[in-house]
Amino acid sequence: MPNSARNSDRLAQARERFVQAWGQMAGAWGVSRTMAEAHALLYIVGDPMNTDEVMDRLQISRGNASMSLRALVDWGLVTRVHKRGDRKEYFLAEQDVWAMLRTIIRERKKRELDPLLVSLHETRDLTASGAGAAAGTDPLIKQHNARLDAMLEFATVLETLADQASSPGGVDLDDAARALAEANEERP
Amino acid sequence: MPNSARNSDRLAQARERFVQAWGQMAGAWGVSRTMAEAHALLYIVGDPMNTDEVMDRLQISRGNASMSLRALVDWGLVTRVHKRGDRKEYFLAEQDVWAMLRTIIRERKKRELDPLLVSLHETRDLTASGAGAAAGTDPLIKQHNARLDAMLEFATVLETLADQASSPGGVDLDDAARALAEANEERP
DNA sequence: CGTGGTTTTCAAAACATTCTGAAACCATGC
DNA sequence: GCATGGTTTCAGAATGTTTTGAAAACCACG
Numbered sequence: 146m147p148n149s150a151r152n153s154d155r156l157a158q159a160r161e162r163f164v165q166a167w168g169q170m171a172g173a174w175g176v177s178r179t180m181a182e183a184h185a186l187l188y189i190v191g192d193p194m195n196t197d198e199v200m201d202r203l204q205i206s207r208g209n210a211s212m213s214l215r216a217l218v219d220w221g222l223v224t225r226v227h228k229r230g231d232r233k234e235y236f237l238a239e240q241d242v243w244a245m246l247r248t249i250i251r252e253r254k255k256r257e258l259d260p261l262l263v264s265l266h267e268t269r270d271l272t273a274s275g276a277g278a279a280a281g282t283d284p285l286i287k288q289h290n291a292r293l294d295a296m297l298e299f300a301t302v303l304e305t306l307a308d309q310a311s312s313p314g315g316v317d318l319d320d321a322a323r324a325l326a327e328a329n330e331e332r333p
Numbered sequence: 334m335p336n337s338a339r340n341s342d343r344l345a346q347a348r349e350r351f352v353q354a355w356g357q358m359a360g361a362w363g364v365s366r367t368m369a370e371a372h373a374l375l376y377i378v379g380d381p382m383n384t385d386e387v388m389d390r391l392q393i394s395r396g397n398a399s400m401s402l403r404a405l406v407d408w409g410l411v412t413r414v415h416k417r418g419d420r421k422e423y424f425l426a427e428q429d430v431w432a433m434l435r436t437i438i439r440e441r442k443k444r445e446l447d448p449l450l451v452s453l454h455e456t457r458d459l460t461a462s463g464a465g466a467a468a469g470t471d472p473l474i475k476q477h478n479a480r481l482d483a484m485l486e487f488a489t490v491l492e493t494l495a496d497q498a499s500s501p502g503g504v505d506l507d508d509a510a511r512a513l514a515e516a517n518e519e520r521p
Numbered sequence: 522c523g524t525g526g527t528t529t530t531c532a533a534a535a536c537a538t539t540c541t542g543a544a545a546c547c548a549t550g551c
Numbered sequence: 552g553c554a555t556g557g558t559t560t561c562a563g564a565a566t567g568t569t570t571t572g573a574a575a576a577c578c579a580c581g
Contacts, residue, residue, distance in 0.1 A: 148471075152471045152473070152474055153473070155459055155460055155474070156460065156473060156474055156477055158459055159456050159459040159460045159477065159481070160477070162452070162455065162456040162459065163453075163456050163481065163484075165452070166449060166452035166453060166456060167449075169445075169448065169449065169452070170445060170449055172363060172445075173363065173441070173445045175360060175361065188480065188484075189477065189480055189481070191476060191477075191480060240480070242483050242484055242487040243487070246487075253361070257357075257358060257360075257361045260357065261354060261355075261357065261358055264350070264353070264354035264357070265351075265354060267350065268347055268350040268351050268354060271343055271346055271347040271350065272343055272344065272347045283340045285340070285341075285344060286340055286343070286344055288379060289344055289347065289348070289377065289379075292376065292377055292379060292428070293347070293351065293377070295428075295430050296351075296376075296430055299430040299431070299434075302507075302510045302511065303510070305510075305513075306510050306513060309513055316513060319490075321513075322490045322491070322493075322494050323490065325493075325494060325497055325504060325509075
């Protein structure tokens with residue numbers, strides 16, 4: 146067997162392994178397993194793939210492939226690409242892992258943190274000082290408000306952080322992470 | 334109706350609202366809805382509660398309450414406390430939100446990031462230079478390895494960061510977050 | 522327009538997760 | 552030792568999520 150054949154076997158195997166590994170992270174960043182696998186496949190292959198290729202590689206139905214790819218495009222992790230002389234649509238994954246992270250942070254903030262903050266503020270209004278005659282002095286309410294405020298400030302700081310990390314004008318995540326990592330190595 | 338009654342109504346309502354809001358975050362940090370709700374309840378009430386109280390407040394079965402509370406204890410977000418003259422077990426939530434965040438980061442790293450790194454390393458070995466005659470020169474394999482290495486380094490930096498953030502000797506998250514937030518406000 | 526290839530939609534099925542409730546278990550005091 | 556009150560376990564039920572597959576919509580081109 147020629148080397149080229151053995152190499153492509155190995156490559157296929159490594160790709161498969163990577164897709165599975167990344168698929169396990171699906172839960173970690175709030176998408177379905179298939180969506181994560183499709184993303185992993187597109188990332189590791191590096192070239193644009195069409196729906197049929199993705200269906201074949203992942204052994205999933207056309208409907209599922211369509212849904213998952215569209216969701217990836219919605220998230221901004223994958224872009225549609227057109228090839229001349231081919232009516233099929235192709236999909237290409239973002240290749241910069243730090244850009245990927247920024248996208249994920251931005252999306253999750255929008256879907257999870259922002260709604261939480263709205264709810265927390267609404268909750269806070271229920272026991273605001275003006276809301277009842279004795280509310281401002283009731284010790285139970287005071288303690289409740291203190292806890293709620295702690296959580297509210299926490300969420301607010303996280304939000305600012307997420308904005309920082311995900312906006313292009315903010316801190317560069319790669320740099321910041323490395324700086325912190327090095328700072329730690331000096332004092333282990 | 335006396336003020337005290339109206340206040341306790343308001344308080345109950347606010348607690349309920351908070352529990353629901355926090356419950357929505359369940360997915361975001363990888364626990365079941367009930368687990369998040371139980372945690373929210375214990376946090377916002379602030380005092381230790383026993384299983385029956387949690388069951389009543391959340392309208393869940395004894396089995397579910399037992400499972401969820403135990404899981405929270407396993408995560409380290411809640412501690413068991415005993416009351417003199419009472420055979421029931423009581424549960425108390427960590428009150429420092431930043432300590433909570435550290436715990437969550439530590440747990441998720443252990444459950445998600447560490448296994449990913451193992452898989453990525455194993456995958457990398459499949460196409461290592463030594464693994465095949467022409468593997469080191471095949472351009473397809475070279476490109477694959479470059480992408481895999483980028484991901485591997487990414488995950489490694491995240492791991493260091495997670496260690497930093499979750500260890501007591503590391504960077505203080507609260508301080509770091511505030512510093513970054515302020516740095517941003519000056520240059521919006 | 523009509524045609525043929527392509528993508529999207531969506532109800533139903535498959536699958537996965539979470540919850541219940543009752544039985545088993547455990548510790549304590551009598 | 553055994554009765555009492557409390558906790559844990561776990562098989563099956565309920566619920567929630569994902570996937571399928573086929574039909575409908577789409578669309579570029581002649």
